[in-house]
Amino acid sequence: MPDSLNPSAKSEGQSRKSDFPIFANNPRDLPLIYLDSGASTQKPQAVIDATSHFYAHDYANIHRGVYRLSQVATHAYEIGRETVARFIHSPSPDSIVFTRGATESFNLLADCLGRSGLIKAGDRIVLTEVEHHANIIPWQMLRDRLGLQLAVVPLMDSGALDLDEFERLLQPPTRLVSFTHISNVTGLVNPVARMVAAAAARGVMTVIDGCQAVAHRPVNVEQLGCDFYIFSGHKLYGPTGTGVLYGRGDLLGKLPPYQTGGDMITTVTFAETRFQPPPQRFEAGTPNIAGVVGLTAAIGYVESLGFDWIVAHEKQLLELGLKRLQTIDRVKIIPVSGDRSGAISFTLEGIHPHDIATVLDDHSNVAVRAGHHCAQPLMQRLGLAATIRASLGVYNDRDCIEALAMGLEQVNRIFK
Ligand SMILES: Cc1ncc(COP(=O)(O)O)c(C=O)c1O
Numbered sequence: 001m002p003d004s005l006n007p008s009a010k011s012e013g014q015s016r017k018s019d020f021p022i023f024a025n026n027p028r029d030l031p032l033i034y035l036d037s038g039a040s041t042q043k044p045q046a047v048i049d050a051t052s053h054f055y056a057h058d059y060a061n062i063h064r065g066v067y068r069l070s071q072v073a074t075h076a077y078e079i080g081r082e083t084v085a086r087f088i089h090s091p092s093p094d095s096i097v098f099t100r101g102a103t104e105s106f107n108l109l110a111d112c113l114g115r116s117g118l119i120k121a122g123d124r125i126v127l128t129e130v131e132h133h134a135n136i137i138p139w140q141m142l143r144d145r146l147g148l149q150l151a152v153v154p155l156m157d158s159g160a161l162d163l164d165e166f167e168r169l170l171q172p173p174t175r176l177v178s179f180t181h182i183s184n185v186t187g188l189v190n191p192v193a194r195m196v197a198a199a200a201a202r203g204v205m206t207v208i209d210g211c212q213a214v215a216h217r218p219v220n221v222e223q224l225g226c227d228f229y230i231f232s233g234h235k236l237y238g239p240t241g242t243g244v245l246y247g248r249g250d251l252l253g254k255l256p257p258y259q260t261g262g263d264m265i266t267t268v269t270f271a272e273t274r275f276q277p278p279p280q281r282f283e284a285g286t287p288n289i290a291g292v293v294g295l296t297a298a299i300g301y302v303e304s305l306g307f308d309w310i311v312a313h314e315k316q317l318l319e320l321g322l323k324r325l326q327t328i329d330r331v332k333i334i335p336v337s338g339d340r341s342g343a344i345s346f347t348l349e350g351i352h353p354h355d356i357a358t359v360l361d362d363h364s365n366v367a368v369r370a371g372h373h374c375a376q377p378l379m380q381r382l383g384l385a386a387t388i389r390a391s392l393g394v395y396n397d398r399d400c401i402e403a404l405a406m407g408l409e410q411v412n413r414i415f416k
Pocket residue numbers: 038039101102103104132134135180182183184209211212232374
């Protein structure tokens with residue numbers, strides 16, 4: 001448990017702001033209201049301490065040295081793999097591949113699947129209309145390279161995916177479906193267990209984009225039964241430059257390497273190279289060792305808070321936020337049917353989202369995201385160029401919601 005964590009302060013409605021030094025180091029007169037955790041979370045002291053302690057005491061390159069320090073660093077890195085495996089209930093740490101982030105995980109997976117023979121010309125890949133570009137473009141590139149078909153599950157006006165169409169699209173020649181656990185724009189929580197079960201029943205491979213899920217709710221890949229699960233460490237209170245690709249062991253074993261170089265081989269001659277089994281096969285060169293140490297601390301931090309508390313805390317704030325935003329003139333909330341997690345997307349009629357975000361920052365020190373959120377197909381479906389997105393972390397509290405609301409009322413006054 002991080003030193004800075006005081007479980008007695010975990011009572012309802014109270015946030016974990018004091019665990020995050022950025023709030024104490026805020027140079028402005030107004031308190032920092034950070035509502036952009038969907039883009040990246042702030043870092044708790046526990047993560048900063050773990051990373052700097054590693055550099056100050058335990059640092060060396062890994063998997064190579066016979067000397068003590070290298071073994072200490074290797075141990076720390078591999079503990080990171082075991083920690084991630086435990087966190088998402090992977091049956092084995094060997095199913096955890098470290099990458100630079102979710103974007104690299106998607107590129108790795110699409111590229112390697114394309115060269116594995118598991119996906120061939122004429123096969124179909126199914127995505128959904130709410131995907132982040134990171135879960136669209138690598139598949140598009142693969143489509144163009146192999147001659148695949150790409151199909152898209154539409155979003156209904158209610159704000160949920162059309163699951164009938166999803167099931168229809170699982171027919172041959174579909175080989176793989178890749179969909180987000182939680183939308184980074186609307187906060188829509190997809191019924192991933194049901195979607196995976198439907199795909200698995202038809203022998204279709206499943207990839208889940210867990211970027212917006214891992215910090216907000218428990219994930220159990222074994223129970224879900226998905227083939228691949230992807231996320232970034234920096235959205236989970238961990239360092240930038242860390243990402244995870246979970247893959248079912250038998251499938252990972254069928255994939256060729258992605259990048260090549262040091263550490264991912266067993267033997268090299270000028271005639272031929274033999275590769276390590278997964279996960280080392282996919283981790284060429286010196287990895288982000290300190291990043292993985294930080295990610296380990298981030299997971300420890302999240303586990304010390306517990307998802308019971310995180311889910312209840314964020315639910316309370318989301319409900320408050322939805323209620324309060326509805327009292328503000330011109331606000332139009334992007335609807336979500338069913339479960340919502342972590343984010344509210346909205347517009348203010350007649351005011352450009354970039355102007356709104358600028359005024360919120362200038363006048364209220366409120367940080368929100370304005371734009372297409374790397375989900376242009378979804379924006380086209382919504383008939384919008386951009387939205388404002390307020391997204392939550394464990395440091396948010398009721399005051400953050402009120403600051404956002406008062407900031408928006410000020411925007412309305414300025415643009416009346
Ligand atoms: C749903 C989703 N998928 C993928 C990504 C890409 O993550 P990264 O930029 O960390 O690689 C993001 C980041 O915003 C995201 O929200």
